[in-house]
Amino acid sequence: MTDRDRFVQKGAAASLPVAYDGPPRDFYFLLLPKATMLPVAGAIEPLRIANQVTGRELYRWFIMTEDGRPVTCSNGMTVTPDMALQPLPSEATGFVCSGVEPQHAAGEATLNWLRHEDRFGRRLGGICTGAFALAQAGLLRGQSFTLHWENQPGFVEAFPDLAPSPGIYEISGRYMTCGGGNAATDLMLTLIEEQHGKNLAIIVADMCLHMRAGRNSAPQKSNYAVAIGSRNPRLLTALQLMQEAIEDPLSIAELCARLGISRRQLERLFQRYLGQSPKQVYYEMRLNHAYALMSETSMRVTEIALASGFSSATHFSRQFKARFGASPHFFRKSWS
Known part of the structure; x- marks a missing residue:
């Protein structure tokens, strides 16, 4: 050839x-x-x-x-x-x-x-x-x-x-x-x-049957509106605030203050569109962040806990095991 x-x-x-x-x-x-x-x-x-x-x-x-x-x-x-x-x-x-x-x-x-x-x-x-x-x-x-x-x-x-x-x-x-x-x-x-x-x-x-993104700044992930099927501005803002504050999590009271709504309104919003409480959604975000760090870095478990907003490594380990079925140490050992 x-x-x-x-x-x-x-x-x-x-x-x-x-x-x-x-x-x-x-x-x-x-x-x-x-x-x-x-x-x-x-x-x-x-x-x-x-x-x-x-x-x-x-x-x-x-x-x-x-x-x-x-x-x-x-x-x-x-x-x-x-x-x-x-x-x-x-x-x-x-x-x-x-x-x-x-x-x-x-x-x-x-x-x-x-x-x-x-x-x-x-x-x-x-x-x-x-x-x-x-x-x-x-x-x-x-x-x-x-x-x-x-x-x-x-x-x-x-x-x-x-x-x-x-x-x-x-x-x-x-x-x-x-x-x-x-x-x-x-x-x-x-x-x-x-x-x-x-x-x-x-x-x-x-x-290529490829629809061009149109600009390099197009995001890699679907935005929250697409992911949850809602364009409710307060819900989307709440999710964005949570995502931006993983290492130093906002309290629910701080979240409500930034959104200008009551705790009851926030709870109803999350239950209606996501079927979970704000606390549960926030935990999910932080644990997913920890999972990525566990998989892609050699950081110690204590460091990952802190980087994911958990002040206690013991508490983090319990939450991680409940979510992913294995403790952080066993998880890392099984992938090594």
């Missing part, structure tokens, strides 16, 4: 002419162990489709692993790379692709490679939880970046001086990051539009 056969395939859609006579733009995807496959495919397929619908080799893509050997993704599937880590061509872009247990995924070879490529001014990015590796390599200071929402609590605890955005993707100078899943497609569509125009990006999105 020639390079053209690999990168430019025939399709049923009519060819779209593009006014471009330059070389193809190369992307290198470094897959770390347990990388999430959906965003990797979501990043590569728009490049393939752009070539297909134009009949031109606009893009090329290559898969790397640290040692050049196959890597097992988070879904158990194995991917055979094109090559081991190597220096990038001067105009290429390198993405580090991570997924489950990102804090342990990048070896020293990956971190040294990222630092080396950064010193030479290469464009670099992180897909899904790839921001962990970029942060470990010291590349995210002063940059706008993001990663999958599930892993953001653990990231913030590991790197307290770095603040990921809630958006689906971020482009900050030479650095590009996305939250995984379909966000990788949105990021690539933006890059395609910047280089070859809006018409091509629209056609590629249609070929």
